[in-house]
Amino acid sequence: MSASLSVGQALLAAAGKSTFILGLVFAIAPLLVWAERRQSAMIQDRVGPHRASIRLFGRDWRLIGLLHPFADSLKMVWKEDFIPPGADKVLHAFAPWISLAPALFGLAIIPFGPAIYFEHLGDTLMLSPQGVPCVAGLANGVLGCTAAASPLATELQVATLDAGILLFFAAGGLGVVGAALGGYASNNKYSLLGGMRAAGQMVSYEVTLGLTLVGPLLVFGTLRPEEMVRWQSSSVFTWGFFLQPLAFILYFVAAMAETKRVPFDVPEGESELVGGYFTEYSGMKFGMFFFAEYVEVIALAAIAATFFCGGWQVPLLTDAGFVLGQLHVPMSHGSVTALRVGGFVIKVLVLIWFQLMVRWSLPRFRYDQIMRLCWRYLLPLSLLNIVVTFAVIVWLRS
Amino acid sequence: MGKPVKRPEQSLSERAFLPEVAKGLTLTASRFFKNTFSSAEKGDIATVRYPEEQRxxxxxxxxxxxxxxxxxxxxxxxxxxxxxxxxxxxxxxxxxxxxxxxxxxxxxxxxxxxxxxxxxxxxxxxxxxxxxxxxxxxxxxxxxxxxxxxxxxxxxxxxxxxxxxxxxxxxxxxxPRHEPGDKTHPGIDRDRSGH
Structure with missing residues (x-):
C-alpha cells in the first residue's frame, strides 16, 4: 500500500509512525515507574510515592505522585557515572545500549492501528465484496461502495515486513548480549554471575517463546503482524486468546522470563548478587538498563495484544463504524482509526497492568526452578500446542 | 542420623502452580481494587501521612x-x-x-x-x-x-x-502539695517539732 506514496511521503509517514511509537514508549515507561510503585503500594495497603510536587500558579501540585519519575530521572542524570577500575571501558559503555536498542527495535513491527487513508479521514470507508477498501455510501437505501478509495495510504506500523514477527525474535535475541556483556565488562564477580544467569535464562526462554508463537502463526497463516490483526477482525472469538489459550499462557510466562522481572529476576537477584549484571552501573547507564526493562514490558504487552487480543481491533467496530446485528452507527475513517489506536493502547496498558500484578504477587523462583519450568514444562507444552494446533488445522481442512 | 523431615504433601492443583498463581493474583487484585477505588475510610491503607495526619x-x-x-x-x-x-x-x-x-x-x-x-x-x-x-x-x-x-x-x-x-x-x-507551715501537713515541721 505504501507503494502508492512518493518517497518523500513514505519517509514522512515512517517518521510520523516512529515518532508515535517512540513517544508512546517514552510516555509509558516513566508512567510504568509510577504505576509500579503506586500499584505495589495499593496491593500492600500502602500509599506509595505522592510527595514530589511542583509549584505552579501559587500552589503545589502533586499530581498523585506522577512527578516522582521525573525526579528520579533527574537524579539519575546528575549521578556520577562510575566505571569500575579494571572494567572493559568500551563494552561497559556499550552494554546498556545493546540492551536498550533491540528492545526498542522490536517495537518496529507492532501494528498499532489499521491502514490509514489520508484522503478519506472524513469519509466512511468499508470493504467492497472483493475485499478492497472503498468509500461507503447509501445506494438505494443499502450501504454499499460508491467509489474506490484513494490508494494514498499507509499501515500504522513502522516496518511492514514479510519476516514480521521474526524481526521481533531477532531483536529479542540480541537483548541477551546486552545483559551478558554488562555482566562481563564490569570486572565484578556478582555482575558476571548475573550476566551468566541472564544469558542462560533468556536463551532458554527464547526457545519456548519462539515455539509458543508457532501455534498462533499456524492459525493465522502469516508472519506479518498486520495480517494477523486483520485475521482476528470478524469477532472477539477469533482473537488469538480464544483460539490459542495455552499458547497465550505459555507466551506470557516465557515473555515475563525474558523481561528478567520478578518472579524470574534471578539475574538481578539483589539478595544474592547485589544487583546482578548492573551492579557496577550508575547514573543514566543504569537508567538505560532500567528503561530497557520497561520497554521489554511494553513490547511483551504489545506482542500479546497483537497475537492474542486482536491488536487494534475494537469489538463490534468495523471499517464503517459500529455494527451490531441490524444496528449500524456509521463513523468516519478518521474517528474509526483513532478509536482503534486508542483500543490498542488500552489493551497494551491492561496487559502491562496484569504484568505488574504478577510481578507484585509472586515470589522469586530459584534458578533451578526457572530452568526446570522452562525445559521440562513450558517447552514440551509448547511443542504439544504446535502438534495439536497442526492436527486440528489439517483436520479442519480435509 | 538426621531426623527425617516430613515434606508437606501438595495436591495436584498446588503442583500445577497455575491455580495457586490465580489464587494469589485474586488476592492481590482484590486489595488493589479495594484500595484504589474505594474512599480513604473504606480502603485498608495503613499509612499515616505524617505531617498532615498525626497518630x-x-x-x-x-x-x-x-x-x-x-x-x-x-x-x-x-x-x-x-x-x-x-x-x-x-x-x-x-x-x-x-x-x-x-x-x-x-x-x-x-x-x-x-x-x-x-x-x-x-x-x-x-x-x-x-x-x-x-x-x-x-x-x-x-x-x-x-x-x-x-x-x-x-x-x-x-x-x-x-x-x-x-x-x-x-x-x-x-x-497535693503541702507548703511549710501547712496545718494539713502530716509530717513534722519547724513549728510542731518543738525546737
Missing part, C-alpha cells in the same frame, strides 16, 4: 518534659538532684539555691536556680519522672521536641519548662 499518642506517651508549678507559680522542684542523678543520659543540669532569709520555705527546701534539660541528649526513658519525690518533673506534655536548626534551641531552661502545659492544659500537678 494520636497514647495517654502515657513520654513527651517533652515540663516542670510543674505551685499555686504561686514557682516550681515544685526542690532541687534535690534525684532526677539528674537518675538520668542515664545525664541531660539534666540543676544548680540548687537556698531561699532567702525570711522566706517560709527557707531551711525546709532549696529551689533550682538553674534547671536545664538537653532534649537532644535525653533518651525519653522517664527515669527522672520516676525519681522525682515532689512530682515536679513530668513528661505529660503530649508533644515531642519540635525540630530546630540550632542545638541551643534544644536546651530547655527553667522558665520554658515551667511554662509548658500538660496535654490537658494544666501547668500544675493533680497531686
Amino acid at each position: 494520636e499518642y497514647p495517654e502515657r506517651f513520654r513527651g517533652v518534659h515540663r516542670l510543674t508549678q505551685r499555686d504561686d507559680g514557682s516550681p515544685r522542684c526542690v532541687a534535690c538532684l534525684c532526677c539528674s542523678t537518675a538520668c542515664p543520659a545525664q541531660c539534666i543540669h540543676i544548680e540548687p539555691a537556698e531561699y532567702g532569709e525570711g522566706d517560709p520555705r527557707q531551711g525546709y527546701e532549696k529551689f533550682p536556680k538553674v534547671f536545664v534539660i538537653d532534649e537532644l541528649r535525653c533518651i525519653f526513658c522517664g527515669m527522672c519522672v520516676e525519681a522525682c519525690p515532689c512530682d515536679a518533673i513530668r513528661m505529660d506534655t503530649g508533644m515531642h521536641m519540635p525540630p530546630a536548626l540550632e542545638r541551643d534551641a534544644f536546651l530547655l531552661d527553667k522558665e520554658l519548662l515551667l511554662s509548658l502545659p500538660a496535654a490537658d492544659g494544666s501547668v500544675k500537678s493533680a497531686n
Whole structure:
C-alpha cells in the first residue's frame, strides 16, 4: 500500500509512525515507574510515592505522585557515572545500549492501528465484496461502495515486513548480549554471575517463546503482524486468546522470563548478587538498563495484544463504524482509526497492568526452578500446542 | 542420623502452580481494587501521612518534659538532684539555691536556680519522672521536641519548662502539695517539732 506514496511521503509517514511509537514508549515507561510503585503500594495497603510536587500558579501540585519519575530521572542524570577500575571501558559503555536498542527495535513491527487513508479521514470507508477498501455510501437505501478509495495510504506500523514477527525474535535475541556483556565488562564477580544467569535464562526462554508463537502463526497463516490483526477482525472469538489459550499462557510466562522481572529476576537477584549484571552501573547507564526493562514490558504487552487480543481491533467496530446485528452507527475513517489506536493502547496498558500484578504477587523462583519450568514444562507444552494446533488445522481442512 | 523431615504433601492443583498463581493474583487484585477505588475510610491503607495526619499518642506517651508549678507559680522542684542523678543520659543540669532569709520555705527546701534539660541528649526513658519525690518533673506534655536548626534551641531552661502545659492544659500537678507551715501537713515541721 505504501507503494502508492512518493518517497518523500513514505519517509514522512515512517517518521510520523516512529515518532508515535517512540513517544508512546517514552510516555509509558516513566508512567510504568509510577504505576509500579503506586500499584505495589495499593496491593500492600500502602500509599506509595505522592510527595514530589511542583509549584505552579501559587500552589503545589502533586499530581498523585506522577512527578516522582521525573525526579528520579533527574537524579539519575546528575549521578556520577562510575566505571569500575579494571572494567572493559568500551563494552561497559556499550552494554546498556545493546540492551536498550533491540528492545526498542522490536517495537518496529507492532501494528498499532489499521491502514490509514489520508484522503478519506472524513469519509466512511468499508470493504467492497472483493475485499478492497472503498468509500461507503447509501445506494438505494443499502450501504454499499460508491467509489474506490484513494490508494494514498499507509499501515500504522513502522516496518511492514514479510519476516514480521521474526524481526521481533531477532531483536529479542540480541537483548541477551546486552545483559551478558554488562555482566562481563564490569570486572565484578556478582555482575558476571548475573550476566551468566541472564544469558542462560533468556536463551532458554527464547526457545519456548519462539515455539509458543508457532501455534498462533499456524492459525493465522502469516508472519506479518498486520495480517494477523486483520485475521482476528470478524469477532472477539477469533482473537488469538480464544483460539490459542495455552499458547497465550505459555507466551506470557516465557515473555515475563525474558523481561528478567520478578518472579524470574534471578539475574538481578539483589539478595544474592547485589544487583546482578548492573551492579557496577550508575547514573543514566543504569537508567538505560532500567528503561530497557520497561520497554521489554511494553513490547511483551504489545506482542500479546497483537497475537492474542486482536491488536487494534475494537469489538463490534468495523471499517464503517459500529455494527451490531441490524444496528449500524456509521463513523468516519478518521474517528474509526483513532478509536482503534486508542483500543490498542488500552489493551497494551491492561496487559502491562496484569504484568505488574504478577510481578507484585509472586515470589522469586530459584534458578533451578526457572530452568526446570522452562525445559521440562513450558517447552514440551509448547511443542504439544504446535502438534495439536497442526492436527486440528489439517483436520479442519480435509 | 538426621531426623527425617516430613515434606508437606501438595495436591495436584498446588503442583500445577497455575491455580495457586490465580489464587494469589485474586488476592492481590482484590486489595488493589479495594484500595484504589474505594474512599480513604473504606480502603485498608495503613499509612499515616505524617505531617498532615498525626497518630494520636497514647495517654502515657513520654513527651517533652515540663516542670510543674505551685499555686504561686514557682516550681515544685526542690532541687534535690534525684532526677539528674537518675538520668542515664545525664541531660539534666540543676544548680540548687537556698531561699532567702525570711522566706517560709527557707531551711525546709532549696529551689533550682538553674534547671536545664538537653532534649537532644535525653533518651525519653522517664527515669527522672520516676525519681522525682515532689512530682515536679513530668513528661505529660503530649508533644515531642519540635525540630530546630540550632542545638541551643534544644536546651530547655527553667522558665520554658515551667511554662509548658500538660496535654490537658494544666501547668500544675493533680497531686497535693503541702507548703511549710501547712496545718494539713502530716509530717513534722519547724513549728510542731518543738525546737
